[in-house]
Amino acid sequence: MGTKIEVDRFDGKRDFGLWRRRMYAILVQQKVAKALLGEKKLPDTLDPKKKDGILELAFSTLTLNLDDKVLREVSIEKTAAGIWSKLESLYMTKSLQDRIHFKGEAETTQEGYESGDVLCTSNCKSDNCWILDSGCSFHLSPNKDWFETFNESNGGQVMLGNNKSCRVNGSGTIRLRLSDGTEKLLHELRYVPELKRNLISLGTLDQMAYTFKAANGILIISRGSMIYMKGT
Structure with a gap:
């Protein structure tokens, strides 16, 4: 239970x-x-x-x-x-203020957030951060060179929490290397050059039958008995 x-x-x-x-x-x-x-x-x-x-x-x-x-x-x-x-x-007075932060490698920054640390990958540049987002409809990234496959197209626009609209310039797949050494492939990820963060959509994962469990400040994403990723 x-x-x-x-x-x-x-x-x-x-x-x-x-x-x-x-x-x-x-x-x-x-x-x-x-x-x-x-x-x-x-x-x-x-x-x-x-x-x-x-x-x-x-x-x-x-x-x-x-x-x-x-x-x-x-x-x-x-x-x-x-x-x-x-x-x-x-x-929601500020875009991205309430995101659930995804832990990559071990450096932190307070760049553009009202509460909580942002845990980033490698050199901790703002566009290297991956954030688990409960309000985002799609996976999004501003880093075109990270895509393993990419289809350039006019994909319409996405609206941020501050009501700013950003153009989607294509979609494809990106491979994530997690801090435990495992790799995950994100499909149908939208390329949005104006974003400052990479967003993983919890809504998209939910539609793919992943489940979420929050305990002790950690969000665990799994499907069946297999843990997919963890966020803090």
């Missing part, structure tokens, strides 16, 4: 990034995190009653974890995806 995760109701004054991270962990534990992407993102093959159950549970869980003041601010929203998006627009 899994450990029950509890969080304080968000009152608009607490650290939204930390609350958002814990709230996402609860929805993952309940197996309804996909509802944050909207009903259209749920599999077409899903039984209608099960689909309704996922959407309703995610909506009610978010609603019950908001203080009265914040709940009034999102009361017009009728879906979990709508509430999540509205909260981000109201309280």
Whole structure:
């Protein structure tokens, strides 16, 4: 039986990034995190009653974890995806401020973050950081020369947390070398030159049947009995 995760109701004054991270962990534990992407993102093959159950549970869980003041601010929203998006627009005041940091090799920096260390690979330049992101729809990177395969194209735009839009100039695969010596290949990764960080999308991994477990400040990503990666 899994450990029950509890969080304080968000009152608009607490650290939204930390609350958002814990709230996402609860929805993952309940197996309804996909509802944050909207009903259209749920599999077409899903039984209608099960689909309704996922959407309703995610909506009610978010609603019950908001203080009265914040709940009034999102009361017009009728879906979990709508509430999540509205909260981000109201309280995510800085792009990338609440990311879950992925541990590469052992140097740290405080570059552009409001809380927590950023754990980077090798020489700790800002564009060498890999960050596990619960709000990102795709894997993203500004480093074109890291791609093993690459298809240059006009891939539209992505919107950052500060409402800045950035152009996607192609997609491909990147091979990650982790601190334990293992290698992981990320597929369908978008190339966005204007980004300052490399982002690994938890939503994308969730759709690929990976599971997430948070304990003692560490996020463990696994599929079955195999651990895929860890973030701190």
